[in-house]
Amino acid sequence: MDVTKSNFQTVLEALDDELENASFVSIDTEFTGLNSTEGRSNKLSSLDTPSERYKKVLNSSPQFIIIQFGLSIFRFDNSISKYVNKTYNFYIFPNTSTLPGLPDTKFLSQASSLGFLASQGFDFNKLIKEGIPYLNLVNEEKLRVILEKKSQSLHLHSDASSSQLSEIPADQKRFLNNITSRVETFLQNEENEEKRNAVLELHCNTIQNELIFSHVKSRYPNLLFESSKKTCNGCTVIVKKTGIQKSKTEPSETDSYVAEMQKVEDNVGFSRIIRKITDSGKLVVGHNMLLDLCHILGQFCAPLPEDYDDFKGMVNTFFPRFIDTKVMATTKPFRDLLQNSALDRLLNSLLAAPFRNIEVIPATGFPSYTDNFKNHEAGYDAFITGRCFVAMANYLEDISSSQSKTAAVHESLLVTPFYQKIFMMMVPDIPYMTISGPDLEPSREHVFHVTFPSEWKLQDIFHLFSVHGTVRVDWTGDTSAFVTLHRKENSHFVLSAMAESKLPVGCSVISYQAYLNRKSQIATLSAEVPDLSSRKRLSSPVQCNTSDVPSPKKTREDVKNMKLNKEQFVVSANWD
């Protein structure tokens, strides 16, 4: 079911019950772009540590936004021993009005990503006209503060006498007379025609803006005067009637406060869905979730922290129980049974033997997604992610030697080892981030860091290591690369052999550990010159020491009071 502004409130109100009854939910998102490929330091490497990978994501994708969110709710029906499904496909777009307190979001798009989505039938007109707005905690708090101030000043102003009015410059008197007459006409028309949403826009320059507030506003206590954002064209003052004024009595402080706080709730919009998912405590299933989680947290919860361990804490707070089906699909036994773990191909494989065919019943009023239909629509992808999870969990039950097998596989103990792990693309020896504890720390004694002249090609590196067998090369620049021996047993001979034979001019080979130490030294030096370190963030040092156990779960209070990197804004919103 597509969800836009028009049916959002209905869906939102039904969601508490839906989630209460859910067995698990699966999610997927679509973004306006994937990666900023500029800057070599942000390129993914097969030797990235989890902390490095997180920093690369942080540096390359925060300006892209989620424009579609799929939420697929699976409920195990004991009477038929099958999962019943409701899938929602939310269109999400930042607030497009320019009212004070609301961010006028500027976001990045990647032409290829939008082109791809358009080719898959994504409706961008629907997105921009009907997309549901959102606010993260920081922007919600800003709006709340502004509206509270406004609500207070409304009452202060009505108390103040008009004796302290500023002098009207001679050349502005005609302007003010004109404005007053337009406001009178607006007030008259408004009452006659009952156009309750009508607004009057007064375009003016900065000084005229001040004059409207000091000389015109005070005469019309039943009208709301709002100063819109300043643009190239000067300022705009928006005049309107509020619903409260309909009663022809002065709004009480409480009424006006309630109205303003409702405005906050309305603009928090889609973020409330995420808060409900968190509050439900239900298992959340996704596929290849790193970008999804980063974008969901940053866009709907709070700016992402710089520190990887803080990120783990934040994930544990908002997604206390999740499974990444790509981690499952690339782990034994599935790794040996599946050719490809890309979502659409994964589903195809799971529909054939040795996997059992899984029937998922669409709930009443929800259309059935035919297989291979609507690939890359967030709702559809969320749905098939859930199906893949059920299929793989079923298989684990099927092959287990346990006596008590369950069809309600979301409760299976066999899936618990996959909790709180995020797939890490392209890193064979650390295939996932461990969010609930310390990350894997594989030995990299068979990895060497090589520097060489810029004219070197792959062949030259193969040649340099030829006596040690075949190698994998991961370029880190035009004149450097990591070299990984296929035959680990040769690791101990490399450096001594290199020392004996004469290395070519301009070439050096050091161990992975020596490379880490060198980077760490540079990082320490940079940290001593704070300014340098902030500008060098993109090439931050390799942090391989993951032995510090991260706080596995931050309390919600921790996150609220966390000093956030983007805006240094202390979040203290209360949304419990």
Add this chain to the structure above:
Amino acid sequence: MDVTKSNFQTVLEALDDELENASFVSIDTEFTGLNSTEGRSNKLSSLDTPSERYKKVLNSSPQFIIIQFGLSIFRFDNSISKYVNKTYNFYIFPNTSTLPGLPDTKFLSQASSLGFLASQGFDFNKLIKEGIPYLNLVNEEKLRVILEKKSQSLHLHSDASSSQLSEIPADQKRFLNNITSRVETFLQNEENEEKRNAVLELHCNTIQNELIFSHVKSRYPNLLFESSKKTCNGCTVIVKKTGIQKSKTEPSETDSYVAEMQKVEDNVGFSRIIRKITDSGKLVVGHNMLLDLCHILGQFCAPLPEDYDDFKGMVNTFFPRFIDTKVMATTKPFRDLLQNSALDRLLNSLLAAPFRNIEVIPATGFPSYTDNFKNHEAGYDAFITGRCFVAMANYLEDISSSQSKTAAVHESLLVTPFYQKIFMMMVPDIPYMTISGPDLEPSREHVFHVTFPSEWKLQDIFHLFSVHGTVRVDWTGDTSAFVTLHRKENSHFVLSAMAESKLPVGCSVISYQAYLNRKSQIATLSAEVPDLSSRKRLSSPVQCNTSDVPSPKKTREDVKNMKLNKEQFVVSANWD
């Protein structure tokens, strides 16, 4: 007439004749966003100098893009003594493919701007699916170089023996066999079914990518192997047949070169329209053109220069004769006759007395734009800009005392004073940038720079200057503002009066000139610490000294060889 990918080639081919016969053209553009309001230093001020204003535009809007371009061609038909019109409305979107050499453009959008366009009926689906691509000179040159290299290496590779093949790692042999078999199948299917546009995508990691090129490609001289951009998902090698291979003979070097260069032309796309407009030498009319010109130049010509005088040179090169109707509308005699110079309101005023009704005839096959129809569609706005120009030029002819009046008003000598002037919003004493020579340098002796405690309000500043009459206040921060006296004759008393009376604590008043000198000193100090100056660019000093006459027109060669600020890429493309 809407122009998209599907009819672009036809329109392009007809355009030389259209422009040859044109009397003048008018243009308009729609952007994905208007301004980055972050950063106080980028806010427009009524005391901006032209150079400061240019820098503010440069700092705040380069990441937004033009997505619609209106070109309205007016031809004066002597037989009916009326203008005949053809209006084109181009949808423009960056290349969405990920082929090597083509930029995968990342661009910024402002939610409010897209929301506004959507509310006006802008079709974003059409834009993304059918928008015409473009390349500026820098990107065109990059593509040309890459395709030339490819064209050369194609022949080098076919000469090279396969004796120097790199060793195939044991664990990759199965992968390579699999790839070879898929390529064989592709080749077979392709020939049977004549699907000429079919491509085969081979997903792989970095080392497999190298292996495909070294071991598979050489066996299939009739297939094109292209390495697509690397993504999170690894690499993709795209395999396809070229048209040339249909003949079953080896393509000659010349044939292949021609095909590659045609690919460049196709991708230069919309930029060729701008080049044709430049080459036509025809008068170009726009309305409030600063953002239009900056975006057109940056997006379709070459990155904008840092230096304002270089910008003037660039405008003169690509738009050697233009008129900004907003400059006309805000200059006498129109200033006194028109209430508002916003385009839609301007048209309304010009349709009534004392202006003569102008009939513009749509050319055969071109629909007539009804008045007030499609506001904010670039084509419509370009058309009414042209109409406004004709109406105002007609009026100048009507009121002139000259004997020889002309109806072909684009030739009127009375409009020549408006050539090469760009409207400057909100600056009363410098209402336009003079692109063809030195800018206006009005006296600002009646302007003062005031600093004060942060708790000060407008009233406090009014009070400070109360003995000198009314003033205009332009805030430059929370604790500083420019104060402009309405009564200029009081200018000389301000500083001495302030010196005699005791200024409030934390308050200082200096002349505008002293303020400029102070900023200039800071700039000099910053320049001596290059690192500091580069980071402080947003708050660059006021440059009021416009007495250096800018080179009024750079040759096209100058622009080509200009060191461009964005990428430090020397442009040397040859597109004459």
